[in-house]
Amino acid sequence: xxxxxxxxxxxxxxxxxxxxxxxxxxxxxxxxxxxxxxxxxxxxxxxxxxxxxxxxxxxxxxxxxxxxxxxxxxxxxxxxxxxxxxxxxxxxxxxxxxxxxxxxxxxxxxxxxxxxxxxxxxxxxxxxxxxxxxxxxxxxxxxxxxxxxxxxxxxxxxxxxxxxxxxxxxxxxxxxxxxxxxxxxxxxxxxxxxxxxxxxxxxxxxxx
Amino acid sequence: xxxxxxxxxxxxxxxxxxxxxxxxxxxxxxxxxxxxxxxxxxxxxxxxxxxxxxxxxxxxxxxxxxxxxxxxxxxxxxxxxxxxxxxxxxxxxxxxxxxxxxxxxxxxxxxxxxxxxxxxxxxxxxxxxxxxxxxxxxxxxxxxxxxxxxxxxxxxxxxxxxxxxxxxxxxxxxxxxxxxxxxxx
Numbered sequence: 499x500x501x502x503x504x505x506x507x508x509x510x511x512x513x514x515x516x517x518x519x520x521x522x523x524x525x526x527x528x529x530x531x532x533x534x535x536x537x538x539x540x541x542x543x544x545x546x547x548x549x550x551x552x553x554x555x556x557x558x559x560x561x562x563x564x565x566x567x568x569x570x571x572x573x574x575x576x577x578x579x580x581x582x583x584x585x586x587x588x589x590x591x592x593x594x595x596x597x598x599x600x601x602x603x604x605x606x607x608x609x610x611x612x613x614x615x616x617x618x619x620x621x622x623x624x625x626x627x628x629x630x631x632x633x634x635x636x637x638x639x640x641x642x643x644x645x646x647x648x649x650x651x652x653x654x655x656x657x658x659x660x661x662x663x664x665x666x667x668x669x670x671x672x673x674x675x676x677x678x679x680x681x682x683x684x685x686x687x688x689x690x691x692x693x694x695x696x697x698x699x700x701x702x703x704x705x706x
Numbered sequence: 707x708x709x710x711x712x713x714x715x716x717x718x719x720x721x722x723x724x725x726x727x728x729x730x731x732x733x734x735x736x737x738x739x740x741x742x743x744x745x746x747x748x749x750x751x752x753x754x755x756x757x758x759x760x761x762x763x764x765x766x767x768x769x770x771x772x773x774x775x776x777x778x779x780x781x782x783x784x785x786x787x788x789x790x791x792x793x794x795x796x797x798x799x800x801x802x803x804x805x806x807x808x809x810x811x812x813x814x815x816x817x818x819x820x821x822x823x824x825x826x827x828x829x830x831x832x833x834x835x836x837x838x839x840x841x842x843x844x845x846x847x848x849x850x851x852x853x854x855x856x857x858x859x860x861x862x863x864x865x866x867x868x869x870x871x872x873x874x875x876x877x878x879x880x881x882x883x884x885x886x887x888x889x890x891x
């Protein structure tokens with residue numbers, strides 16, 4: 499096939515692809531990594547949970563990559579699926595209800611150190627929630643102390659797709675992963691995908 | 707001005723329609739044409755010809771969205787002009803973009819002559835449907851609009867490097883897709 503043939507064929511494709519490319523607005527444009535904000539977010543998370551799980555050595559650290567993010571969904575037969583997410587892959591997700599009545603999407607990643615309690619990070623509208631409500635359980639989910647659970651509550655007046663920025667630390671490799679998870683509503687329900695992942699080495703030097 | 711109102715002006719045969727069209731979409735059209743022709747004057751002529759084409763097509767047509775309709779005319783005219791300019795140096799973004807994809811299309815044995823363009827377009831559409839929205843937009847911006855990596859990166863909110871990597875992966879996927887369907891042998 500020549501490039502001319504390809505170009506001609508491309509010129510014949512449906513209008514919807516051209517319109518889509520013309521009208522596309524990047525989801526990630528809504529969110530720009532701001533190192534100060536990330537640092538503040540991590541600090542708030544530490545204070546919020548009343549623990550500093552990744553700042554001390556612990557020989558009982560769970561095995562496995564802490565950068566694995568799991569998404570949860572309720573299947574058609576009401577069973578719960580927990581699927582490890584990969585960048586760019588669409589994974590079904592569902593709303594879950596917490597013990598305090600909050601409803602949101604649930605993701606989890608491994609805690610870098612063993613914890614005595616289950617940790618939750620409540621997020622809403624792409625930022626750390628300040629609703630002051632703690633979660634102790636999520637209906638239908640068996641929670642593990644080895645995980646940190648992210649409970650994302652979309653803003654009521656905000657249509658999908660939703661952008662969920664996440665920060666996962668790995669003490670062992672002294673690195674930090676910044677992920678942007680996008681949650682979209684489709685005809686078959688909600689899907690989530692990791693839209694962007696970047697891994698950085700942690701440093702004590704201030705960001706210039 | 708809204709597209710519907712511009713189209714109404716076309717239906718009323720008001721020359722104001724062309725002015726409004728140019729105000730709203732002139733830059734986009736010129737950029738698209740320039741990406742292919744790499745020449746301001748040629749691009750301007752193609753865009754003006756596209757306006758004339760639009761004037762002749764509306765009525766009876768009532769395109770929706772108007773921009774897609776216009777872009778298709780601009781692209782077709784620009785590519786025709788590009789092929790006519792045989793003496794022109796091959797340095798436009800269109801050329802570079804096509805040279806880039808040549809590697810995944812080239813084959814010692816070709817059967818494209820037996821394959822209708824429309825049939826190939828359908829296969830490309832099916833392939834595009836397998837991509838994520840973001841990767842599809844990146845592919846379209848590069849190979850339909852002939853945008854530069856920099857332009858695409860800005861549009862989709864990624865780095866140029868990320869755009870480049872994604873396009874490399876998509877081209878590889880497309881080659882495999884075309885091979886599986888016997889388009890390439």
